[in-house]
Amino acid sequence: MRVLFLCYRGNPYCGGQGIYLYHLTRELAKQGVEIDVLVGPPYPDPMEEWANVYKLENLHLWSMRTSHIPYENLKKLFSPWHFLEYVATRFHIFPEMETFSMKSFFYLKKLLKKKQYDLIHDVQCLGWGLLPMKEYGIPIVTTVHHPLTRDRNADFLIDTTMWEKACTILFYPLTMQRKVINRLHRVITSSREGLHELKQAFGLSPEKVSVVYNGMDVELFRNTGEPRKQKSLLFVGNTEDHKKGMRYLFEALAMLPEDVTLTIVDEGPPKRLTAWKMIERLKLQHRVHFTGKVDLDELVYHYSTCTILVMSSLYEGFGLPAAEAMSCETPVVATTAGALPEVVGDAGILVQPENPGALKDAINTLLNNAPLREELGKKGRRRAVDMFAWPVAAQNTLAVYKDVVASYRSSL
Amino acid sequence: MPRARILGIFACVISTVLLAVFGYYAYILNDAYSISNVQKIAAETYYAVAVPVGMVTIGILSTGFWVGMTILTIKVAPPMPEIVEKKDNSKFKAFLLCLVTAALAGLFIYGVIQQYYLAIAIPATVITLVLLGMVFWVGVAIITARSTLYKEK
Numbered sequence: 001m002r003v004l005f006l007c008y009r010g011n012p013y014c015g016g017q018g019i020y021l022y023h024l025t026r027e028l029a030k031q032g033v034e035i036d037v038l039v040g041p042p043y044p045d046p047m048e049e050w051a052n053v054y055k056l057e058n059l060h061l062w063s064m065r066t067s068h069i070p071y072e073n074l075k076k077l078f079s080p081w082h083f084l085e086y087v088a089t090r091f092h093i094f095p096e097m098e099t100f101s102m103k104s105f106f107y108l109k110k111l112l113k114k115k116q117y118d119l120i121h122d123v124q125c126l127g128w129g130l131l132p133m134k135e136y137g138i139p140i141v142t143t144v145h146h147p148l149t150r151d152r153n154a155d156f157l158i159d160t161t162m163w164e165k166a167c168t169i170l171f172y173p174l175t176m177q178r179k180v181i182n183r184l185h186r187v188i189t190s191s192r193e194g195l196h197e198l199k200q201a202f203g204l205s206p207e208k209v210s211v212v213y214n215g216m217d218v219e220l221f222r223n224t225g226e227p228r229k230q231k232s233l234l235f236v237g238n239t240e241d242h243k244k245g246m247r248y249l250f251e252a253l254a255m256l257p258e259d260v261t262l263t264i265v266d267e268g269p270p271k272r273l274t275a276w277k278m279i280e281r282l283k284l285q286h287r288v289h290f291t292g293k294v295d296l297d298e299l300v301y302h303y304s305t306c307t308i309l310v311m312s313s314l315y316e317g318f319g320l321p322a323a324e325a326m327s328c329e330t331p332v333v334a335t336t337a338g339a340l341p342e343v344v345g346d347a348g349i350l351v352q353p354e355n356p357g358a359l360k361d362a363i364n365t366l367l368n369n370a371p372l373r374e375e376l377g378k379k380g381r382r383r384a385v386d387m388f389a390w391p392v393a394a395q396n397t398l399a400v401y402k403d404v405v406a407s408y409r410s411s412l
Numbered sequence: 413m414p415r416a417r418i419l420g421i422f423a424c425v426i427s428t429v430l431l432a433v434f435g436y437y438a439y440i441l442n443d444a445y446s447i448s449n450v451q452k453i454a455a456e457t458y459y460a461v462a463v464p465v466g467m468v469t470i471g472i473l474s475t476g477f478w479v480g481m482t483i484l485t486i487k488v489a490p491p492m493p494e495i496v497e498k499k500d501n502s503k504f505k506a507f508l509l510c511l512v513t514a515a516l517a518g519l520f521i522y523g524v525i526q527q528y529y530l531a532i533a534i535p536a537t538v539i540t541l542v543l544l545g546m547v548f549w550v551g552v553a554i555i556t557a558r559s560t561l562y563k564e565k
Contacts, residue, residue: 066549071557077550078419087546156486162502162509169479 001401002034002116004108004138005051007123008058008100011042016145016320017123018044023215025051027394033401036115038107040100054111056103058096061089092167098176101127112136118405122184126177130184139185139408141400145214146194146317147201148172150243157242158274178202186404188397190214190318191339197317210400213342214318215393218385220296221327223377224304231257231367234306234330236265236299236321239275242314245335246275249312251356254282256363262288262310265302303328307373308366311340314353319343323388326380331373333362343388347380420554427544427551434540439533455527462524462532469535473517480509 007021022044025035029050036052037044041060047053059073059082069077076082081099088095104127108120122130122142130140155168181187181202187209189198194211198204233253237244253262268290269276279288291302303309309325309332316322316338323343325332332348334340341350349366351358366373386392483506523531 066553067556069553069557071554074550074554074557075419078423078547083546086550087543090546153486159502160500162483162505165483165502165506166479166509169482170475 001032001118001398001405002036003028003401004111004117004120005035005037005039005123006101006104006120006125007037007044008040008096008125008127009042010037010039010044018042020143020145020214021123022047023217023390024394024397027215027390028398030391031394031398033398036111036117038104040096054107056100056107058100059085061085062094062096063089092170094171094173097125097127097173098129099127101125101129101133103129105129105133108133108136119401121401126180126184127173128176128180130180134183139404141186141188141404142181142184143188143190144181144194144198145190147197148174148177149201150197150315150317154241154243158240174201182208184208185408186210186400188212188400191342193339193342194317210403212393212396212400213387214320214323215390216320216323216327216384216388218327218389221300221303221324221384223329223381224301226301226305228305228307230307231260232306233260233262233363234265234302234309234325235262235311236302236309236324237311239264239266239268240272243316245312245314245337245353247278248354248356248359249310250275250278250282250284250288252310252312252359252363253284253287255356255360256367258287260287260363260367263291263302263306264288265291265294265299267292299324300328303330306330308333308363310359310363311335312353312359313337313340316340316343322348323384326377327384327388329377329381331366331376332380333359333366335359345379345383347376347383349376417555420551423547423551424555427547431540431544434537458527458532461536462527465532465536465539466520466524468539469520470517473513473520476513477510477517480506480513484510 005021005025007017009018010021011018021037021039025037025047029035035050036054037047038054038056040056040058043055044053057076059069059076061069061073061082077086081103085095085099088098101122117138120133120138120140122140124142124144126142126144130142134140149172152168152172152174155171156165159165159168178201181198181204185208187198187204189195189209189211190213192211195206195209198209199206235244235246235249239246249262253260262284264275266272266275279285291298294302303325309321309330311319311322311332311334313319313335314337319334319338319340322332322334322340326344326347332344334344334348334350335353336350337353344350349362351362366376483502520531520535
């Protein structure tokens with residue numbers, strides 16, 4: 001099978017789609033799929049061992065003042081696509097998905113003169129260009145981990161002025177995504193919760209959606225064997241994101257004994273102040289530690305040496321930190337929000353969201369029961385390897401490809 | 413002189429000249445303020461200009477209306493009290509935005525139906541000014557930017 005991947009940002013360090021592209025294509029290639037990739041900047045780490053990579057240019061004009069655009073890029077601004085992007089970004093519109101999809105449409109026309117594809121796999125772009133692309137006679141599958149309506153609504157929670165709200169509305173291309181997603185052949189999402197989310201956000205029929213759980217590197221996320229700290233809670237995520245429910249986590253911590261501490265893998269003050277203000281209000285400064293940005297090895301160290309990972313989320317499209325912690329044999333206390341129950345399963349304790357008392361009780365239960373922690377840790381590792389390893393994700397994705405290609409060909 | 417700088421100067425000169433030509437033909441040559449309807453030109457000629465101008469104009473006004481309407485109607489949880497301490501009057505401003513864009517759209521459609529010259533000249537001026545202004549601004553940026561690369565041969 002020959003598959004063309006489209007990904008408007010390919011670097012694994014600037015967003016989930018880059019990680020997804022890199023690992024999924026590698027595993028699919030191992031399973032015999034021929035992979036070509038059309039990708040925008042920042043470009044992915046070298047993938048040439050298993051894929052043909054075609055790079056499309058983008059000047060990254062979003063939120064960049066004209067006077068700050070590098071001279072080398074200014075020279076290119078008068079080409080039609082770049083100028084269109086320039087005009088759109090001056091009005092706070094984020095045009096990268098639209099222009100990437102249109103550029104891909106034209107580039108694919110050239111590619112098809114020498115190549116053939118059984119399927120096109122779009123990674124979270126959903127640009128207008130996918131609609132004319134259907135006319136090439138190739139079925140198109142897209143992956144959407146969660147609809148952008150979630151991000152827009154989360155932004156609304158922290159927008160304080162009319163101007164900020166207007167910019168948020170203009171930023172997210174929801175109208176385009178709603179039109180495009182309903183016209184593609186199949187949508188892959190990473191949880192059963194996603195079925196409901198996509199129906200609510202885009203009116204997408206569940207029959208058009210296939211659930212394939214996210215993959216992760218279970219070899220990298222493996223317990224390091226170092227001794228665990230006592231009564232040390234861990235949170236991994238963006239503390240500025242309202243969906244993370246930080247307030248409830250801090251309130252639970254305030255109710256726990258003084259010797260229980262919390263490590264947050266994220267930037268703290270002075271860069272990020274939202275969480276810090278809550279910490280100050282609850283007088284928890286001496287019990288909370290921010291690590292700042294960490295590399296993967298450090299992240300694995302934190303997972304392996306903490307006592308419990310806590311996720312106080314109000315919504316999670318997947319909840320990757322929970323899966324990563326499970327892979328490191330760390331027990332998890334999480335809320336029942338979004339896809340967390342699907343991810344955590346029986347490898348942790350689940351509580352209702354927005355309930356700091358329940359969160360405190362669950363943490364207390366685990367802190368005072370070492371055998372239970374060990375049992376949940378072992379279950380978590382098993383669950384992570386069985387359900388969230390990249391080979392499993394690739395196998396399930398390939399099954400979706402085969403189904404889409406078969407039903408597309410039978411409909412001709 | 414590097415080719416890119418010549419391009420920048422060219423962009424500035426051309427956009428300025430085009431702006432001047434547009435202003436002269438649109439407003440001065442025919443004394444635009446004395447034209448209440450365009451009886452001397454065929455209706456087809458008028459609409460040939462009015463329709464594309466109208467599509468862009470209505471598109472822009474609809475976007476403004478949609479932004480206002482979205483702010484007015486979106487249902488999300490109330491803003492975090494930790495973040496928002498000041499009074500939020502964005503709903504009122506969004507209502508005003510809807511009102512202004514709807515009124516402008518109504519005025520524009522009425523003007524086009526009546527075949528007023530100014531109904532298409534004013535939006536065309538705004539659109540032209542914005543686009544030429546951007547070309548001009550990029551030109552200025554190219555002229556004033558310091559290259560980080562070796563000089564082009």
